[in-house]
Amino acid sequence: MAVWVEKDDCAGCETCVEACPLGAISMRDGLAIIDEKCNSCGACVESCSTGAIKSDAAAAKADTSQYRDVWIVAETRHGRVRPCTLELLGCGRGLANALDQRLCAVLAGKEVKGFAADMAEHGADVVYVMEDAGLEEGRTLPHARAITDAAREKKPAVVLFSATPFGRELAPRVSRRLGTGLTADCTELGIDGATKNLLQTRPAWGGNLMATIYSPDSRPQMSTVRPGVMKALPREPGRKADIVGLKVNLKAEDARLQVVELKKGLRKKVDLTEAKIIVSGGNGVGSKEGFKLLEELAAVLGAEVAGTRIAVEEGWITADRQVGQTGQSVCPDLYIACGISGAIQHRSGMAGAKTIVAINTDPNAPIFQIADIAVNADLFKVVPELIAALRARGDEC
Amino acid sequence: MYRDARLGVAELDVIVLVKQVPNTAEVKIDPRTGTLMREGVESIINPDDLHALEAGLRLRESHGGRVTAVSMGPPQAMDALREALGMGADAAVLLTDRAFAGADTLATSYTLGKCIRKLGRFDLVVAGHQAIDGDTAQIGPQVAEYLDVPQVIRATRLEVRDGELHAERTHEDGVEAVRCALPALVTVTREANKPRYPYIPRLMAAFDPNAPIKTWGPKDIGADERLIGLKGSPTQVQKTFTPKLEKKVEKLSGQPAEMARALVGRLKERRLA
Amino acid sequence: MNSEEMLRRTIAKFVDNEIIPVANDLDEKETFPRDLFKRLAGMGLYSIRYPKEAGGSAADNTHFCIMCEELARGSMSVAAFTAMQCLMGTDFLFKYGTPELRERYWRPAMRGEKVAAFCLTEPGGGTDLAAVTTTARKSADDVVITGYKTWVTNGPVADFYTVLCQTDRSKGPKGFGFFFVPRDTPGVVVTRKFSKMGTRATEISEVIFRDAHVPREHQFGPDGSGAALLNSKLEEIRVMTAALSLGLARAAFDASLRYANEREAFGRPIGKYQAIQMKLATMATEIEASRLMIYDCTRRMDRGIPAMKEASMAKYFASEAACRAADECTRIFGAYAYSNEYPASRFYRDTRFLLYGGGTSEILQVIIAKELGL
Known part of the structure; x- marks a missing residue:
C-alpha cells in the first residue's frame, strides 16, 4: 500500500472517508484507517485538510501507456523567460519527435500568459498557462502544487526542468509528491528506440564518470537539465501552439515561506554560465594580487574572472565566481586555466568548455589531460606577455 | 520540542541529515585506462553536512534542545555518526540494512522521512546542500516534501526568532532573506559557518557500546519494503561510462613571449580573440 | 574504523588545516601561541589521558602516542607544549593533588586557561638524580x-610548576619529592625565555625558587616518593618522545617526497634519480621500523607488561631515525633547505629537541645494555 495515514496528524474529520471512491477508508479510534481495497488513487490525499494522508502512489508500477507528451517547465526571472527555458524547448522538441508526441510548455506565474507565443515560436505544440497571484517567482511551494496538480491531471510522459537553483529545488518536491523518479543535472537526454524510455545521462563522480539513468516503471519521467548544454531552436516567427489555461488551487499552507527582501546589491550578478570567455585561476595564482593579473587579462579579452574552490576559500575571489563541482558549471567558448592543477571537482565544472588553454608549471597537472592548448610555464611570466601580445594585436586593428 | 517563546520555553528539536561519502578529492583517474581509482579512498562526512551539523549545534546552543544526527548507509557509516557525536550531537540514528541499499533519491527521502517521523516531533531538519558523490541536491527538498514542511535551500545564515525560521540564502543575483514557519527543512552551503572540530572526549565516548547511537532497519521505522532501497527506486542506472578525456593537446614551447604570441595566434585561428 | 584510526584522522585533519600552514610562522615568531593552545584545549586534547569521569578520554598509551605523533608531524613546538600539558605538567597534580588544587589548577589547565610546566633538570644535570640540589624543607x-x-x-608562560626537590639527602633515592608551586608564589622567579635552535614556538626558561613557601598539602605522594614517581613515568615519557620523533620523520619524508616529484633537474623530476630514490627509500623504511617499535611498545604497556627496554629502544631508534630523515630532507631540498622559508630547516633544527628530552641516545644505549644484563 502506498497511501497511508500519519496518525499524529490525523484530525479525525472523516473528509477522506467520503472522498474515497472505493470505500477503502474507515474510522477507528477517531483516526482514519486505509484498508486493502485502496488502489493508491490519491483522492484522499487531496481531500485531507491536515496533510495527514501521504502517498507514494506512483512508486508502484505505473501504466506507462497512459502517460503522453513531453513537458518542459518554463522559468521566469525578473519577469523574463530565462534562456535555459528555450534550451529545454529545443531539447524537448527532439524528445517529442522521437516519441511522436506533443511538446508542451508549462508556464506558471503571476502574469505569464504573454510568454506563450515565445514558447510556441521556440517549438512548443501546447502551452499550459497557470496564473495566480501566489505563483511568485522562486516560490517552491505554490509552484510545486500547481505543477503537480497539472501533471496528475494531464499525465505527461516526460517533465523537464532547468537545473537552475530554482529548478533544482522545485523538481524534487514535484517528484516526491508524484512519487516518481528524478534525475539531476542531466547533460544529455534521449529516447530508447525500443522501450521509448527517456535516457538521462549525467556526470557522476565530479564528471569522471557518466551515468545513463532511466525509469522503466514510473511516470512521468523527470529530469533537471544543466543550463548551457542543450541548444535552443531558432525562433520560428508565427509558429502557433494550443494555449490552454489550467486552474490553480493554491492553499494557505503554500505561503509558509515568505521572502522578506532580496538584497541584490550584496552580490554583483556574475553569471558565469553565460560567459563566452573565462579566465580562471587556482592555487598557482597564489594571492589576491595574483588575481589582479588575471583580471587584467580578462579585461583585454572581454572575459569573466573565475577560480577554483581554493581561490574562493583563500579569499582571492568571491564565492559566486567559483567554477567546479561545488560552484558553477560553465561551458564558454574559451576557458583559460591559470595555475589550476585540474582536480576532478574543478574539471567537472569546466570540461564542457569548447577550447581550454591551460597554463601551469607542473607538466603532470591533470588539467593538461583535458586542455586543447598546453602552456607548461609560469603564469606570471606568460600572462603579462599574453596581455601585451593581445594589446599589440588590438592596436593593429 | 519547540514551544512558543512567549511561554518561556523555546527549545529546538533539530535533526541533521548526514551522509558518508568517499573523499572525491582523493579519487584519481588512472592515466592509462581513464578509469576511477577508488582503492584506499577514505570515507568522510559529506563536506556540506559538516556545515549542517555546525548549524544545528549552534541553534541548540542558543535555544537549548536536542540535535539528532541521522544517516542512511552501510554499517561503516557509523563512523560518520560517531564524528557527529564528537562534534556535539546528542544522539544519532544509523539506518542500515541490506534492504536500504541501492536507493535513489526518492527511496532515500522516503526512508529518511520515515525515520524522522519515527523520532517524533521536530522543529527543524538541517541537511547539507549537496553530496559530493552524487551532486543531486535532491534529498533536502524531497525529505521536506515527504514531511510536508517548507524548505529553505542553500541557506548561508539562519536563526530562529519568535517561533519562525529567519534565513538568508544565496541567489543567482543576490542574497535573499526569507521567513519561514516551523517546522521546516533547511539545506546549508559551506558559506554558512565554519564547522568545529570534534571534541576528543566525546569522539572517543562515541566508541562506547552504550553510546547514544541507534541502529534501525526498515521495521524499526515502519517502512514499506516496496518503497525502500533498489525496489523503491524508480530510477535505474542503465550504464556508466567514462567520458573521453583524450583531446589532441597542442603543447606550446619556447620563451614566455614566444608562447604568448603563439597562443594569440591559435586563439585568432579559432576566432576566440 | 576503530577509535585509534578515528583519533588519528581527527588530529591529522586539524594538523593539516590549522597547524601546518602556520608552523613556520610560529617558529619565526618564537612566541608561545596562546590562541592555538586554547584551540587545542577546545578539542579536549589536554585531558586525553585522564579518566572519562574526570572529563577525559581515558586514552591508553597507544592513543596518546598517536596524538603526539600527529601533532609533531605539524609542529614540534606545538607537540612539545601539548605533551607537557597532557603528561608531566599535570599528571601528578591530577593523581596526588588535593580536590581543591585540582579544581583550581587542573581543571582550568584542561580548559586551556592555565599552562602547566614540569621542573626537573638543574644546571648540574638532568638524568642524574644526585645532581638535584633544589630542596624542600618542611x-x-x-x-x-x-x-x-x-x-x-x-616555564615563561606557565601558571604552575610541578617541581622535583630533594627532601632528605641522607635517604639517597628515597629522599626526593614532587611539590606543586603556583607561579604567583612569592619567591618564584622566571628568567627570560631562552633563545634556541629548535622548537622555537615553545618557550623554555629557568625557574628559580627563592624560599618559596607552599602549604604542606602541595606535596605530591608520600614522603620520599619523588624518585619512584619519576621512574613510574619514564616508559611513558620515552615512548612519547619516540612518537614525537616519528611524527617529525614523517613530516620530513612527506615534504621530501613532494619536493622530489616537483623539483626538476636536467629535465626530469629529481625523484627520478636513484640518488634521491635511495634516500627516500631509506627514510620510508626507518619510519616504518620506528612505527612498529613504538606501537609494539605502547601495546605492551597498555596490557600492563613492563616495557622499559622496548621504550628505550623505540626512543633511541626513532629519534636517531628522525635526525637522519631531517638531514636527508635538507639534502633533497638542496640550498632551499638553508632558507627558513621552507620547512626543511625547521625539521632539521627541531630534531635536536628529540635527542635530549626523554634521555640522550647515549644514556639510552647504556639502559638498553643494562636490560641486556651487561
Whole structure:
C-alpha cells in the first residue's frame, strides 16, 4: 500500500472517508484507517485538510501507456523567460519527435500568459498557462502544487526542468509528491528506440564518470537539465501552439515561506554560465594580487574572472565566481586555466568548455589531460606577455 | 520540542541529515585506462553536512534542545555518526540494512522521512546542500516534501526568532532573506559557518557500546519494503561510462613571449580573440 | 574504523588545516601561541589521558602516542607544549593533588586557561638524580622550596610548576619529592625565555625558587616518593618522545617526497634519480621500523607488561631515525633547505629537541645494555 495515514496528524474529520471512491477508508479510534481495497488513487490525499494522508502512489508500477507528451517547465526571472527555458524547448522538441508526441510548455506565474507565443515560436505544440497571484517567482511551494496538480491531471510522459537553483529545488518536491523518479543535472537526454524510455545521462563522480539513468516503471519521467548544454531552436516567427489555461488551487499552507527582501546589491550578478570567455585561476595564482593579473587579462579579452574552490576559500575571489563541482558549471567558448592543477571537482565544472588553454608549471597537472592548448610555464611570466601580445594585436586593428 | 517563546520555553528539536561519502578529492583517474581509482579512498562526512551539523549545534546552543544526527548507509557509516557525536550531537540514528541499499533519491527521502517521523516531533531538519558523490541536491527538498514542511535551500545564515525560521540564502543575483514557519527543512552551503572540530572526549565516548547511537532497519521505522532501497527506486542506472578525456593537446614551447604570441595566434585561428 | 584510526584522522585533519600552514610562522615568531593552545584545549586534547569521569578520554598509551605523533608531524613546538600539558605538567597534580588544587589548577589547565610546566633538570644535570640540589624543607606549617631549575618547557608562560626537590639527602633515592608551586608564589622567579635552535614556538626558561613557601598539602605522594614517581613515568615519557620523533620523520619524508616529484633537474623530476630514490627509500623504511617499535611498545604497556627496554629502544631508534630523515630532507631540498622559508630547516633544527628530552641516545644505549644484563 502506498497511501497511508500519519496518525499524529490525523484530525479525525472523516473528509477522506467520503472522498474515497472505493470505500477503502474507515474510522477507528477517531483516526482514519486505509484498508486493502485502496488502489493508491490519491483522492484522499487531496481531500485531507491536515496533510495527514501521504502517498507514494506512483512508486508502484505505473501504466506507462497512459502517460503522453513531453513537458518542459518554463522559468521566469525578473519577469523574463530565462534562456535555459528555450534550451529545454529545443531539447524537448527532439524528445517529442522521437516519441511522436506533443511538446508542451508549462508556464506558471503571476502574469505569464504573454510568454506563450515565445514558447510556441521556440517549438512548443501546447502551452499550459497557470496564473495566480501566489505563483511568485522562486516560490517552491505554490509552484510545486500547481505543477503537480497539472501533471496528475494531464499525465505527461516526460517533465523537464532547468537545473537552475530554482529548478533544482522545485523538481524534487514535484517528484516526491508524484512519487516518481528524478534525475539531476542531466547533460544529455534521449529516447530508447525500443522501450521509448527517456535516457538521462549525467556526470557522476565530479564528471569522471557518466551515468545513463532511466525509469522503466514510473511516470512521468523527470529530469533537471544543466543550463548551457542543450541548444535552443531558432525562433520560428508565427509558429502557433494550443494555449490552454489550467486552474490553480493554491492553499494557505503554500505561503509558509515568505521572502522578506532580496538584497541584490550584496552580490554583483556574475553569471558565469553565460560567459563566452573565462579566465580562471587556482592555487598557482597564489594571492589576491595574483588575481589582479588575471583580471587584467580578462579585461583585454572581454572575459569573466573565475577560480577554483581554493581561490574562493583563500579569499582571492568571491564565492559566486567559483567554477567546479561545488560552484558553477560553465561551458564558454574559451576557458583559460591559470595555475589550476585540474582536480576532478574543478574539471567537472569546466570540461564542457569548447577550447581550454591551460597554463601551469607542473607538466603532470591533470588539467593538461583535458586542455586543447598546453602552456607548461609560469603564469606570471606568460600572462603579462599574453596581455601585451593581445594589446599589440588590438592596436593593429 | 519547540514551544512558543512567549511561554518561556523555546527549545529546538533539530535533526541533521548526514551522509558518508568517499573523499572525491582523493579519487584519481588512472592515466592509462581513464578509469576511477577508488582503492584506499577514505570515507568522510559529506563536506556540506559538516556545515549542517555546525548549524544545528549552534541553534541548540542558543535555544537549548536536542540535535539528532541521522544517516542512511552501510554499517561503516557509523563512523560518520560517531564524528557527529564528537562534534556535539546528542544522539544519532544509523539506518542500515541490506534492504536500504541501492536507493535513489526518492527511496532515500522516503526512508529518511520515515525515520524522522519515527523520532517524533521536530522543529527543524538541517541537511547539507549537496553530496559530493552524487551532486543531486535532491534529498533536502524531497525529505521536506515527504514531511510536508517548507524548505529553505542553500541557506548561508539562519536563526530562529519568535517561533519562525529567519534565513538568508544565496541567489543567482543576490542574497535573499526569507521567513519561514516551523517546522521546516533547511539545506546549508559551506558559506554558512565554519564547522568545529570534534571534541576528543566525546569522539572517543562515541566508541562506547552504550553510546547514544541507534541502529534501525526498515521495521524499526515502519517502512514499506516496496518503497525502500533498489525496489523503491524508480530510477535505474542503465550504464556508466567514462567520458573521453583524450583531446589532441597542442603543447606550446619556447620563451614566455614566444608562447604568448603563439597562443594569440591559435586563439585568432579559432576566432576566440 | 576503530577509535585509534578515528583519533588519528581527527588530529591529522586539524594538523593539516590549522597547524601546518602556520608552523613556520610560529617558529619565526618564537612566541608561545596562546590562541592555538586554547584551540587545542577546545578539542579536549589536554585531558586525553585522564579518566572519562574526570572529563577525559581515558586514552591508553597507544592513543596518546598517536596524538603526539600527529601533532609533531605539524609542529614540534606545538607537540612539545601539548605533551607537557597532557603528561608531566599535570599528571601528578591530577593523581596526588588535593580536590581543591585540582579544581583550581587542573581543571582550568584542561580548559586551556592555565599552562602547566614540569621542573626537573638543574644546571648540574638532568638524568642524574644526585645532581638535584633544589630542596624542600618542611617547617611547622608549610614547605619552603629553594633551588634552581633549568630547561623548563613552558616555564615563561606557565601558571604552575610541578617541581622535583630533594627532601632528605641522607635517604639517597628515597629522599626526593614532587611539590606543586603556583607561579604567583612569592619567591618564584622566571628568567627570560631562552633563545634556541629548535622548537622555537615553545618557550623554555629557568625557574628559580627563592624560599618559596607552599602549604604542606602541595606535596605530591608520600614522603620520599619523588624518585619512584619519576621512574613510574619514564616508559611513558620515552615512548612519547619516540612518537614525537616519528611524527617529525614523517613530516620530513612527506615534504621530501613532494619536493622530489616537483623539483626538476636536467629535465626530469629529481625523484627520478636513484640518488634521491635511495634516500627516500631509506627514510620510508626507518619510519616504518620506528612505527612498529613504538606501537609494539605502547601495546605492551597498555596490557600492563613492563616495557622499559622496548621504550628505550623505540626512543633511541626513532629519534636517531628522525635526525637522519631531517638531514636527508635538507639534502633533497638542496640550498632551499638553508632558507627558513621552507620547512626543511625547521625539521632539521627541531630534531635536536628529540635527542635530549626523554634521555640522550647515549644514556639510552647504556639502559638498553643494562636490560641486556651487561
